[in-house]
Amino acid sequence: NAGVTQTPKFRILKIGQSMTLQCTQDMNHNYMYWYRQDPGMGLKLIYYSVGAGITDKGEVPNGYNVSRSTTEDFPLRLELAAPSQTSVYFCASTPRDSSYEQYFGPGTRLTVT
Amino acid sequence: QKEVEQNSGPLSVPEGAIASLNCTYSDRGSQSFFWYRQYSGKSPELIMFIYSNGDKEDGRFTAQLNKASQYVSLLIRDSQPSDSATYLCAVTGGGADGLTFGKGTHLIIQP
Numbered sequence: 001n002a003g004v005t006q007t008p009k010f011r012i013l014k015i016g017q018s019m020t021l022q023c024t025q026d027m028n029h030n031y032m033y034w035y036r037q038d039p040g041m042g043l044k045l046i047y048y049s050v051g052a053g054i055t056d057k058g059e060v061p062n063g064y065n066v067s068r069s070t071t072e073d074f075p076l077r078l079e080l081a082a083p084s085q086t087s088v089y090f091c092a093s094t095p096r097d098s099s100y101e102q103y104f105g106p107g108t109r110l111t112v113t
Numbered sequence: 114q115k116e117v118e119q120n121s122g123p124l125s126v127p128e129g130a131i132a133s134l135n136c137t138y139s140d141r142g143s144q145s146f147f148w149y150r151q152y153s154g155k156s157p158e159l160i161m162f163i164y165s166n167g168d169k170e171d172g173r174f175t176a177q178l179n180k181a182s183q184y185v186s187l188l189i190r191d192s193q194p195s196d197s198a199t200y201l202c203a204v205t206g207g208g209a210d211g212l213t214f215g216k217g218t219h220l221i222i223q224p
Binding site for chain 2: 031033035040041042043044045048050056058059090097099101102104105106107
């Protein structure tokens with residue numbers, strides 16, 4: 001199993017541009033999460049999904065959108081990128097719910113200038 | 114708002130000594146507690162999890178939970194230079210909510 005994979009690894013965006021961060025897991029996990037981590041800070045939850053077709057907002061959802069059309073994929077969409085969205089983005093999955101270990105992808109480092 | 118507090122450090126510990134990392138949380142409904150290790154530029158990896166009051170040991174690591182005091186700790190015995198990393202405390206009430214993370218404690222093991 002590849003686990004949780006994320007693409008791209010790095011990206012530089014100009015203010016106002018849009019992009020999609022890809023996340024795929026091959027462990028057949030129902031629960032998937034998007035977090036962001038700013039320098040020197042812990043991770044903050046952006047969006048999560050409990051299964052295909054079901055998504056919900058986390059602590060910091062503004063400026064982002066998600067979709068979950070399959071169990072495997074959970075892309076994160078940034079519309080109208082802003083400098084405040086400069087961060088490292090981690091996707092995670094877990095087999096049942098957040099009481100269980102979350103498996104993290106390698107992260108996407110995004111810079112908005 | 115749920116909060117998890119950690120001393121950001123750096124915490125400097127001699128090689129072979131015991132490293133003690135602490136965490137407090139605000140939500141009394143929290144059910145599950147995790148310690149993740151994060152090397153610079155890498156993703157978090159799970160070290161320990163604990164659900165019940167008391168101690169839980171796994172090799173050189175011991176997690177301690179006191180729900181009455183809303184306090185979680187991680188002890189690392191026989192600290193090694195490879196233990197130098199940022200340690201993130203995370204809590205959850207369970208269900209689909211996701212984890213609430215502290216800012217992390219930067220641990221440095223001095224050879």
